[in-house]
Amino acid sequence: MTERPVDEYLEAEVQRLLTERAEVAEQGITVIRRQHTLLLCGEVESVQRRDEILRLVAEQFPGLSVQSDIGVTRTHPPTEAEDLL
Amino acid sequence: MIRVAAVGDVHLDADVVGRFRPALERVPDHADVLLLAGDLTRHGTVSEAWCVAKEFGDLAVPVIAVLGNHDYHCNEVPAVVQVLESAGIAVLEGTGVVVETTGGKLGVAGVKGFGGGFAGRCATExxxxxxxxxxxxxxxxxxxxxxxxxxxxxxxxxxxSHYAPVPDTLVGEPPEIYPFLGSYLLGQAIDSVPTTLAIHGHAHAGTERGTTPGGVRVRNVAHPVIKHAYSVYHLHGEST
Known part of the structure; x- marks a missing residue:
């Protein structure tokens, strides 16, 4: 279990990890420090990508309390157009 | 009237293939052309480009794209472009195409663009x-x-473009990273020529609508911003 505090260095490490590790490569995940927890927010293109983010963070920071609010972006057609008059 | 469909930041890899296709099959019902605003792939590999080709190729409307920063990551840009173009997707970089639609001629000019920030708070040479x-x-x-x-x-x-030409459509992103999301120089380029609409992506937490200082409508079509497979914009008449 990590004894590391949830501080801004940890926040920066997690954010860089999610972008720079090829298996994730996400720049669109927001990392928010909340009490003793890191909250991960944003949207990804598949359930597998969300699962991989959580797996990687758990692997790299064992014992870290993480909350996830990562959604999978919907892909339905638009219901209306915007008229640019 | 000319109908333009657009989406960016679809970040395709094998795990996403098929997700967009049902909505894409209906593009011809909604639009005369489909624009892709960069970050078509996750890492810019040839195998990911084939995923884009499979998902966005063989549509009944012209598909016109620019690349994004993700598409440059693995330094395979020429091969990626070749794969996309083999699927009939036009890839613009400092170039343009004119498409004939039932509503008249539509010209699209594209670049990936880059960062630097916005007027008064920008990086300098x-x-x-x-x-x-x-x-x-x-x-x-x-x-x-x-x-x-x-x-x-x-x-x-x-x-x-992929990068943003104005800060309006970045609202929602941390202001500290605006210089990595776009540049006023792109906006100034757009305002230098009569332009009807500017489309970009890149800013996943941004806002869909904005305008350039010259009054050109700007739309951020990053997939997490528009939250559906593509947005559709109806354009009218000549540029002002």
Whole structure:
């Protein structure tokens, strides 16, 4: 279990990890420090990508309390157009 | 009326193939052309480009794209472009195309663009060579966009980029990272030529709607911003 505090260095490490590790490569995940927890927010293109983010963070920071609010972006057609008059 | 569908930042890999296709099959019902605003792949590999080709190829409307920063990651840009173009997807970089639609001619000019920030709070070509190279890259990209827009033989012009030309459509992103999300130089290029609409992506937490200082509508079509497979914009008449 990590004894590391949830501080801004940890926040920066997690954010860089999610972008720079090829298996994730996400720049669109927001990392928010909340009490003793890191909250991960944003949207990804598949359930597998969300699962991989959580797996990687758990692997790299064992014992870290993480909350996830990562959604999978919907892909339905638009219901209306915007008229640019 | 010309109907333009657009989406960016779809970040395709094998795990996403098929998710967009049902909505894409219906694009011809909604639009005359589909624009892709960069970050078509996750890492810019040839195998991911084939995923894009499979998902976005063989549609009944022209598909016109620019690349994004993700598409450059693995340094395979020429091969990625070749795969996309083999699937009939036009890839613009300092270039333009004119499409004939039932509503008239539509010209699209595109660049990936780059960062640097916005007026009064932007990076400058000064100091270390790395800094000069950063801003120089953006300036050259903006110059190519202006030239490509100007060369379009069409009364209706659309500017397509990955990076943002205005800060309006970045609202929602941390202000500290605006310089990595776009540049006013792209906006200035768009305003230098009569342009009807500017489309970009890149800013996943941004806002869909904005305008350039010259009054051109700007739309951020990053997939997490528009939250559906693509947005559709109806354009009318000649550029003002």
């Amino acid at each position: 000064f100091g270390e060579p790395e800094m000069k190279a950063f801003v120089h890259t953006t300036r050259e990209s903006a110059d190519r966009l202006a030239a490509a827009l100007d060369a379009l033989d069409s009364p209706v012009r659309v500017a397509l």
